[in-house]
Amino acid sequence: MTIENLIKHANTHTGKLAINVHKFGGSSLANSECIERVIDIICRHCQINDIVVVSANGGVTDQLFNLCQLAKDEVDYTEALNNLHFQLKGLIAELLNEQNSSYLTKQLSDDFLQLSDWLANDYKQQRNNILAFGEVWSARLLSAVLNERICPSHALDSRDFIQIASEQEPQVNYDYSRDQFNQLKQTHQLTIATGYIARDVNGQSCTLGRNGSDYSATIMAALTGAANVTLWTDVDGIYSADPRVVPAARKLHRLPNGVARELGRLGNPVLHVNTLKPLEEHATHLHVASSFDSEISGTEIGKFGFLAKQELSVTYSNDVLLVSSEHLSALSKPEAFTRFSPICFDEKQALMVIKQEQQKAVSQWFASKVGDVTFKPVAIIAVVGHKVAERGDVKARFKRALENTRTLDVVSSTSEHSIISVLPDSCSPELTNVVHHEMTKDAKHIGVVVAGLGNIGERFLSLLPNQIKRQSVLENVHLVGLLSSKKALINTDGISPKQALLQFEKQAKDYDETLLLTWLKNHPYDELIVVDITPSETFSLLYREFFQQGIHVIGANKWAASSSTEYYNGLTALAEQNGSVWLGNTTVGAGLPINFAINDLRRSGDEVKAISGIFSGTLSWLFEQYDGSVPFSELLTNALSQGLTEPDPREDLSGRDVQRKLLILARLAGFTLSLEDIECQSLVPEQLVSLSTQDFLKQSHLLDELFENQLLQAKSEGKCLRYIAKFEINEDGYQANVGLAFLDTDDAFARLNPCDNIFKIESQWYQDNPLIIRGPGAGRDVTAGGIHSDLVAICEQLSTKQHQVKIKGLNE
Numbered sequence: 001m002t003i004e005n006l007i008k009h010a011n012t013h014t015g016k017l018a019i020n021v022h023k024f025g026g027s028s029l030a031n032s033e034c035i036e037r038v039i040d041i042i043c044r045h046c047q048i049n050d051i052v053v054v055s056a057n058g059g060v061t062d063q064l065f066n067l068c069q070l071a072k073d074e075v076d077y078t079e080a081l082n083n084l085h086f087q088l089k090g091l092i093a094e095l096l097n098e099q100n101s102s103y104l105t106k107q108l109s110d111d112f113l114q115l116s117d118w119l120a121n122d123y124k125q126q127r128n129n130i131l132a133f134g135e136v137w138s139a140r141l142l143s144a145v146l147n148e149r150i151c152p153s154h155a156l157d158s159r160d161f162i163q164i165a166s167e168q169e170p171q172v173n174y175d176y177s178r179d180q181f182n183q184l185k186q187t188h189q190l191t192i193a194t195g196y197i198a199r200d201v202n203g204q205s206c207t208l209g210r211n212g213s214d215y216s217a218t219i220m221a222a223l224t225g226a227a228n229v230t231l232w233t234d235v236d237g238i239y240s241a242d243p244r245v246v247p248a249a250r251k252l253h254r255l256p257n258g259v260a261r262e263l264g265r266l267g268n269p270v271l272h273v274n275t276l277k278p279l280e281e282h283a284t285h286l287h288v289a290s291s292f293d294s295e296i297s298g299t300e301i302g303k304f305g306f307l308a309k310q311e312l313s314v315t316y317s318n319d320v321l322l323v324s325s326e327h328l329s330a331l332s333k334p335e336a337f338t339r340f341s342p343i344c345f346d347e348k349q350a351l352m353v354i355k356q357e358q359q360k361a362v363s364q365w366f367a368s369k370v371g372d373v374t375f376k377p378v379a380i381i382a383v384v385g386h387k388v389a390e391r392g393d394v395k396a397r398f399k400r401a402l403e404n405t406r407t408l409d410v411v412s413s414t415s416e417h418s419i420i421s422v423l424p425d426s427c428s429p430e431l432t433n434v435v436h437h438e439m440t441k442d443a444k445h446i447g448v449v450v451a452g453l454g455n456i457g458e459r460f461l462s463l464l465p466n467q468i469k470r471q472s473v474l475e476n477v478h479l480v481g482l483l484s485s486k487k488a489l490i491n492t493d494g495i496s497p498k499q500a501l502l503q504f505e506k507q508a509k510d511y512d513e514t515l516l517l518t519w520l521k522n523h524p525y526d527e528l529i530v531v532d533i534t535p536s537e538t539f540s541l542l543y544r545e546f547f548q549q550g551i552h553v554i555g556a557n558k559w560a561a562s563s564s565t566e567y568y569n570g571l572t573a574l575a576e577q578n579g580s581v582w583l584g585n586t587t588v589g590a591g592l593p594i595n596f597a598i599n600d601l602r603r604s605g606d607e608v609k610a611i612s613g614i615f616s617g618t619l620s621w622l623f624e625q626y627d628g629s630v631p632f633s634e635l636l637t638n639a640l641s642q643g644l645t646e647p648d649p650r651e652d653l654s655g656r657d658v659q660r661k662l663l664i665l666a667r668l669a670g671f672t673l674s675l676e677d678i679e680c681q682s683l684v685p686e687q688l689v690s691l692s693t694q695d696f697l698k699q700s701h702l703l704d705e706l707f708e709n710q711l712l713q714a715k716s717e718g719k720c721l722r723y724i725a726k727f728e729i730n731e732d733g734y735q736a737n738v739g740l741a742f743l744d745t746d747d748a749f750a751r752l753n754p755c756d757n758i759f760k761i762e763s764q765w766y767q768d769n770p771l772i773i774r775g776p777g778a779g780r781d782v783t784a785g786g787i788h789s790d791l792v793a794i795c796e797q798l799s800t801k802q803h804q805v806k807i808k809g810l811n812e
């Protein structure tokens, strides 16, 4: 959706649309290329009544700091000033047309006159005003570009409406700020507001400190009651450890509010503790997303259920101090807490752990008291997760991970969401990796969506609870979606496998493909598997979307694997490109390991020369039993009711199902062909071809005479009826066909149990004595079992797959 569409919408419905706040950090606005990306994100993700909060263009605040420092040191800053002016003029010229560019350049030049004057005469008093220029220029430029190209927009200087108590105590005066904002906000225009800056009660410019623009964004959300705040940044989410230190860190897709606050408190570089404060009393969801790849789903912070509460992460800090003093007793605990929010506090040992930057304030506090205080540099390592302090298993694992490490005996965090160990030496990357591995080694969460709840799908689901219980590799598998052709139930927090069909019956909503695809794009799982147990070609056309998102597919559905050569090759290439696993071992022979065997022969260097046999459980069941005593149509109805046939049995009788299976196997053996290359004999008479399935079943008695005649003829030659598939290579390439055959009654293909399939594989290694695979080739149990086998196989593969962390500057 582009913003133009939303403008139309906004003109009539502005009041009804929920407000979202989007914040772009400095690195996301560093140059014209980055700003173009931001504009693209705005077009795709913003509504006209949203608020965009911006930091200064990357590097500008540092340059302003530097100018202040040069002024203070009385060093000539002319060149640095000119360079900054030149850089900003260049950015304006690159992004705007001539008219707008000259207007903005003039404003910029006026600002530089003011800046020069302040630096020369009043840099101390005007320091915050000088720093504020960065955000003002950034907001002004972005707003001008949007106005020129995209939509009406206006820039606001947050100092004109955000009022805080003081720079040291940045509590917001919400009533005043909201009032001011409402007076300044223009309807039907996208608001671009400056981050990082505000004014105190005396009207002085203030800055909001580290991650100040994030704080501005959440303040804006609290002022406007926004539904979401997205922090667009240079990382694509919050990880279970700093990914620059721990390469195996996993993205935390959903963080409960309390856990996020604790991560911020312990110094997470993305989440500052102030950022979360304004949201404490609101139902606003906070997102962290990458402005460098807006399609990747980031981290969502809010209120979540069980699954998000299971997540653990590991964080450390080497910039902390152990404070010891007899005053740190129970009596002074409340005061110490109010003043310093220490990381750890142990009243029995009379010590606490604080951040290094708090040393001065703590010393001043102790100065008014009698007795000594000592500060000792230490480090901390912490495991953070929902109420971990109450989880004995987590504590035990944490202790085990620290077995060979020297620790001080202080582990009482001041939060229920962390367990902390204090280290006398700095925390090394090795230790962080060891602890992270121990805490998260079995935490890869795999979501499963099951499409098709019919004959086979239902049996697959009935086996699922026990499979999850018994197969350790399925331990972290969560059933999260159920789809039929008309209804869908998606529950990000998991659907109970035991109650799956009941919950589906009660809670499923009308199937909406757009909603489904949106959810799939943003799902919060480490891996997602779609199990396609539908007979639907339409559903198989979604595989492209799935593979584009790196989603894995288990297909019992044969459509995709037997699609045109071009489409099939495109699909397999796409899957490989995006790390998606596609398994479809039940597409041929139901649960029999035939696809697996051919794949394995090829993978290990053998060359398949011919594949033949009986590939249809349905036709095997029918012909093994059809002796003329019972009409053919009656047997067919019986096979249908046992779940042996395709939903429409003409798929079997026409030979199409067998034709598809032969194609799938030939492709697995490494040959390039398509359905048209396989000759197919249909057993469906012309007059039954175009009826609905219901009408066909009603008219199926019309099959009886045809099959009786075939049987009589076969018998007259001392033979029996079987439907055979055959692929073989010859001098011209290959030959492939499926059709009815009269076989000797003692032929290996004729002496099967009803419903059995038989596959004969001739290859370089199996020349004189072919490889034979035989067994039931259709039916609920064997097929559902085969799909479970694929599920276990995929989960095994995924358990060793490393997640690719995307961090600008690290691996991009």
Ligand SMILES: NC(=O)C1=CN([C@@H]2O[C@H](COP(=O)(O)OP(=O)(O)OC[C@H]3O[C@@H](n4cnc5c(N)ncnc54)[C@H](O)[C@@H]3O)[C@@H](O)[C@H]2O)C=CC1
Pocket (backbone or CB within 6 Å): 451, 452, 453, 454, 455, 456, 457, 483, 484, 485, 486, 533, 534, 535, 536, 538, 539, 556, 557, 558, 586, 587, 588, 590, 617, 643, 644, 645, 646, 647, 777, 778, 779, 780, 783
């Ligand atoms: N019966 C057998 O022994 C074997 C069957 N298969 C394959 O298993 C698949 C399922 O077969 P059955 O369970 O017998 O079929 P069924 O007709 O009993 O059930 C099909 C299910 O798919 C759902 N569905 C149809 N179109 C859909 C769509 N576009 N989106 C979402 N759901 C959709 C239907 O609502 C229904 O729940 C077929 O592709 C079949 O070829 C594979 C191996 C063996």
Ligand SMILES: N[C@@H](CC=O)C(=O)O
Pocket (backbone or CB within 6 Å): 587, 589, 590, 615, 616, 617, 618, 619, 644, 645, 646, 652, 657, 777, 778, 779
């Ligand atoms: N109708 C099919 C079912 C499985 O694919 C068959 O009988 O082979």
